[in-house]
Amino acid sequence: MRTRRLALGALAGALAVGGLSIGAVAQEKVQFIPSLVYRTGPYGPNGEPFANGVADYYNLINARDGGINGVKIAFEECDTQYNNDKGVECYERLKNKGPTGAAVFSPLSTGITYALIDRALADKIPIFSMGYGRTDASYGKVFPHVFTAPATYWSQATSLVKYIADQEGGLEGLKGKKITLVYHDSAYGKEPIKTLEILADKFGFQFDRFPVAHPGLEQKATWLQIRRLRPDWILMWGWGVMNSTAIKEAAAVGYPMERFIGNWWSGSENDVKPAGDAAIGYKSANFHGAGANWPVHQDIFKYVYDAGKGAGERERVGEVLYNRGLTNAMIVVEAIRTAQKIHGTRPLTGWEVRDGFENLDITEERLKELGLEGFMLPIKLSCEDHEGGGPVYVQQWDGKKWNKISDWYHPMRDIVWPLIEQSALAYAKEKGLPVRDCPS
Numbered sequence: 501m502r503t504r505r506l507a508l509g510a511l512a513g514a515l516a517v518g519g520l521s522i523g524a525v526a527q528e529k530v531q532f533i534p535s536l537v538y539r540t541g542p543y544g545p546n547g548e549p550f551a552n553g554v555a556d557y558y559n560l561i562n563a564r565d566g567g568i569n570g571v572k573i574a575f576e577e578c579d580t581q582y583n584n585d586k587g588v589e590c591y592e593r594l595k596n597k598g599p600t601g602a603a604v605f606s607p608l609s610t611g612i613t614y615a616l617i618d619r620a621l622a623d624k625i626p627i628f629s630m631g632y633g634r635t636d637a638s639y640g641k642v643f644p645h646v647f648t649a650p651a652t653y654w655s656q657a658t659s660l661v662k663y664i665a666d667q668e669g670g671l672e673g674l675k676g677k678k679i680t681l682v683y684h685d686s687a688y689g690k691e692p693i694k695t696l697e698i699l700a701d702k703f704g705f706q707f708d709r710f711p712v713a714h715p716g717l718e719q720k721a722t723w724l725q726i727r728r729l730r731p732d733w734i735l736m737w738g739w740g741v742m743n744s745t746a747i748k749e750a751a752a753v754g755y756p757m758e759r760f761i762g763n764w765w766s767g768s769e770n771d772v773k774p775a776g777d778a779a780i781g782y783k784s785a786n787f788h789g790a791g792a793n794w795p796v797h798q799d800i801f802k803y804v805y806d807a808g809k810g811a812g813e814r815e816r817v818g819e820v821l822y823n824r825g826l827t828n829a830m831i832v833v834e835a836i837r838t839a840q841k842i843h844g845t846r847p848l849t850g851w852e853v854r855d856g857f858e859n860l861d862i863t864e865e866r867l868k869e870l871g872l873e874g875f876m877l878p879i880k881l882s883c884e885d886h887e888g889g890g891p892v893y894v895q896q897w898d899g900k901k902w903n904k905i906s907d908w909y910h911p912m913r914d915i916v917w918p919l920i921e922q923s924a925l926a927y928a929k930e931k932g933l934p935v936r937d938c939p940s
Contacts, residue, residue, distance in 0.1 A: 531568060531836060531847050532598020533558070533575040536590050536608050541581030542715045543740040546770050546821060550608065551577065552812035553825025556804050559811070560796075561833055563803040568836050569845045574598060580612060587612030588619070595623055600847045603836060604628050604857075606828055610688035613637075613646075618931075621645050625850035626857055628835075630828050631764055631787065635691060638887035639924035640858065641936045647857045647886045649831065650879050651787050653691035653737070654919060655890030655911035656763055660785060661699050662909050663761070663894050664733050675704035680731035682722065682738065682746055685711035689737045692763075696735075698915060716742025723749040736762040743771035747779050757781030761894065768820040772897045780899045785892045788827045788876040790902040792818025795871030796826070820902060823875075830870065831879070835860050858883055877908060883938035890916075 535554055538547035558573045567573060576597065578590035587607055595602045604626045607613045613633035620627050627646045629637070635654040637646035651659075664679065665671045681696060683689035693709060700707035708729060710722045716738065723746075726734070734755065736746055743766045750760055758781045762771065767784020775782075797818055805814050816822060839848050839856025848856075862879045879888045894906040928935055 529567075529571050529847065530574045530599060531571050531603055532600070533573060533832060534590070534594035534597070534602045534605055535575050535577045536580050536587060536606060536612065537577045538580050538582045538608065539577075540579055541583065543582045546740055546765075546768065547582065547608065549768075549770075549812065549816060549819050549821040550825035550828070552810075552816070553822040553827075554606075554829045555811035555825075556800050556817070557796075557826045557829035557833070559804045559809050560800050563807065563809070564799060568833055569840055571836075571840070571845065571847060573833075580607075580609065582609055584609070584611045584615050588615050591616055591619065595625060598847070600849045601625070602850055603848065603853045604832055604850060606630065606832070607633070610634075610691065611686065614687060617643070617646060623850070624854075626854040628828070628832060628857065630831065631824075632688065636920050636923035636927060638885065639920050640882070640884050640886045641938055642924040642928045642933060643886065644858075644936060645851075645854055647835075647881065649860070649881055649886065649888040650876065651764075651890035651892055651911075652887050652916075652920075653763070654695045654916050655887065655913075656785055656892055657692040657695040657735075658699065658912035658916055659890070659892045659909035660735060660761055660763075660894075661696070661703070662912065663906060665703075668732075671703055677705040677733070678729065678731040679705050679707055679733045679735065680726060680729065681707070681709040682726075682734060682736045683709060683711055684716065684737060684739050684742055685713050688739065688765075692735075692737060695916070695919065698919070699912075702915070712738065712742055712746070714742075715740060716745055719745050719749045723753050723755075726750075726755070727753040732759065734760045736760070736766045738762060738766045738771075741774075744774040744779075747772065747775040747782055751775070751778035758783065758896075761785070764824075764892065767895060767902070769902075770821065777899060779897050781896065783894050783896045783905070784902075786820065786895050786902075786904075787892050788823055789872075789874065790818070790820050790823060790895060790904075794873075794875050796830075796875075797871075799871060800826075827876065830872070831860070831862070834862055834866070834870075857881060858886070860888075883936070887920075889913075 537551035580587040606628045610632045613629045635652040637643040638648045762784035764785045772779035835856040839853045843852045860881045877891050890911045891908045895902045896905045
């Protein structure tokens with residue numbers, strides 16, 4: 501397994517020579533954050549820009565700010581290759597590193613998230629599965645240590661159905677329509693199915709689904725079936741080469757791109773550029789900005805790339821998956837900053853960082869201070885709600901860049917939250933877990 505160690509700020513010597521030396525950093529004021537990535541393997545092309553966004557943001561916080569209130573960030577990458585067993589191995593390798601152990605794990609895989617939930621609870625380490633993983637883990641009464649902000653798959657499914665409804669004249673316009681899901685045949689790809697089935701029953705549209713086997717290169721038979729079905733809209737829960745292949749196959753059977761909408765893991769430059777002009781008009785969901793036009797990016801250029809510390813290629817800063825990694829790192833840093841207000845300005849344990857996540861309140865004013873005004877919507881979490889509302893918007897590819905073409909869509913919480921609560925309580929019963937009391 502490939503493990504990448506990154507040296508930061510004053511710790512450069514200790515971390516760069518021979519990897520992370522716990523004895524060396526134990527004397528420093530350091531917060532250790534493990535970084536599970538996949539720069540290699542079948543999904544490496546998509547995992548790499550995400551990992552670069554994470555690394556560059558942590559480097560920015562150290563170089564520009566001197567760390568989080570003076571506490572330097574030390575982080576170490578472990579390459580999972582998007583493989584569950586390797587993800588567990590990375591977790592076990594990194595969980596006790598640093599002077600206070602791992603602050604938080606971001607598994608960057610729904611399968612790895614499922615594999616780590618019970619382990620992390622026993623080890624008292626929070627999991628931050630941003631926009632993936634178990635949607636029902638948003639229910640903090642059962643999952644005190646898992647955080648899914650700013651949105652989950654179930655919420656996204658309802659928001660995209662609301663967007664489709666707006667194109668059809670309102671929710672009543674969904675009756676009799678055909679909505680099809682093309683999905684990665686994995687735990688990740690199956691996440692929205694139950695929600696879409698409930699929405700189909702409620703609003704009277706026909707729901708069909710087509711699984712695509714890993715890695716997703718063989719889809720001709722699937723798209724011939726779809727051509728015969730002639731759906732009004734197609735949603736895609738894809739990943740990696742599956743996405744660009746699906747776009748090419750959709751174009752080959754004459755499906756209109758403006759009626760083909762991917763989820764937020766199916767809407768990056770990597771998904772559309774390989775399809776060339778066939779991808780023009782394709783849409784996807786997103787929960788943060790695309791491009792490098794925000795002040796935070798200018799700071800990354802100044803403090804990180806101009807200093808020769810960039811994790812990737814300068815011209816790729818601002819790509820969708822790069823910005824997603826940046827968003828992940830920003831939320832982690834703000835959770836640690838919040839936890840410092842509770843427990844003190846020092847290296848914190850994972851369970852102390854958990855308190856920071858649960859009390860996270862990233863306001864519009866704070867986003868502006870971070871150089872992210874207009875980049876995303878505010879996030880506020882609580883004891884019960886570890887998702888925070890789940891807003892998304894729809895973007896469209898014009899052949900050169902992604903353009904925001906809709907307002908923000910908030911999920912149908914009246915549908916999603918009871919499902920989350922019901923599923924989480926069933927999990928608690930199955931596992932014999934306590935259900936916490938949360939202030940009303």
